[in-house]
Amino acid sequence: MVKLMETWGDLAGKLAAAGVRIEIPKFIGWGSWGLDTLGGWYPETGRLYVSEQIAHVPLLVRDVMTHEITHQIQYAISPDGSGGTGINGGPHGDLFRSCATRVAGVLGCPSPVEALICGWPHEQRPDGFFGPGVVRKETA
Ligand SMILES: [Zn+2]
Numbered sequence: 001m002v003k004l005m006e007t008w009g010d011l012a013g014k015l016a017a018a019g020v021r022i023e024i025p026k027f028i029g030w031g032s033w034g035l036d037t038l039g040g041w042y043p044e045t046g047r048l049y050v051s052e053q054i055a056h057v058p059l060l061v062r063d064v065m066t067h068e069i070t071h072q073i074q075y076a077i078s079p080d081g082s083g084g085t086g087i088n089g090g091p092h093g094d095l096f097r098s099c100a101t102r103v104a105g106v107l108g109c110p111s112p113v114e115a116l117i118c119g120w121p122h123e124q125r126p127d128g129f130f131g132p133g134v135v136r137k138e139t140a
Contacts, residue, residue: 001055001056002055002058002061002062004028004029004030004050004061004065005028007058007061007062007065008024008025008028008048008065008069011062011065011066011069011107012024012069014106014107015069015073015103015106015107018106020073020102020103020106022069022072022073022076023046023072023076025041025046025047025048025072026045026046026047027045027046027047027048028047028048028049029047029048029049029050030049030050030051030052030055031049031050031051031052032051032052033051033053034053035051035053035054035137037051038050038051038053038054038060038064038067038122039051039064039065039067039068040068041068041069041071041072041075043071043072043075043079043081048065048068048069048072049068050064050065050068051064057130057131057134059129059130059131060122060130060134063109063121063122063125064122066103066107066109066121067100067119067120067121067122069103070096070099070100070103071091071096073099073102073103074091074095074096074099077095077099078095081095081096092117092118096117097112097114097117100112100117100120100121104121109121109124110124110125112124123136
């Protein structure tokens, strides 16, 4: 089982060293949704969740945490998470994409592709990246 706080601290530490500062969430924990939702950042309460269903896959937890940290950065810039015209200018719009591009550069993740932005970076990883037995979800 991955230690979520350590994963967050490692990622945030690398970002801080590159000049991207992030506030420590008020709470970091496992969420109990189905596999359709792998993580969540709730700016109004300062709570960050990663789905307990992926707790046994450390690299996937790390990628989902990377996505949620990017939402943290985005909401710190714009309280409604918007500020862009891309995918509806909403939570995965232009502002998120520009934050994701910066985070990718610091952490060495794939640069975000717009069509896969809701699942960046994990959906842009090659087959087998997360280890044997972790298969890509069929997308509609
Ligand atoms: Zn997201």
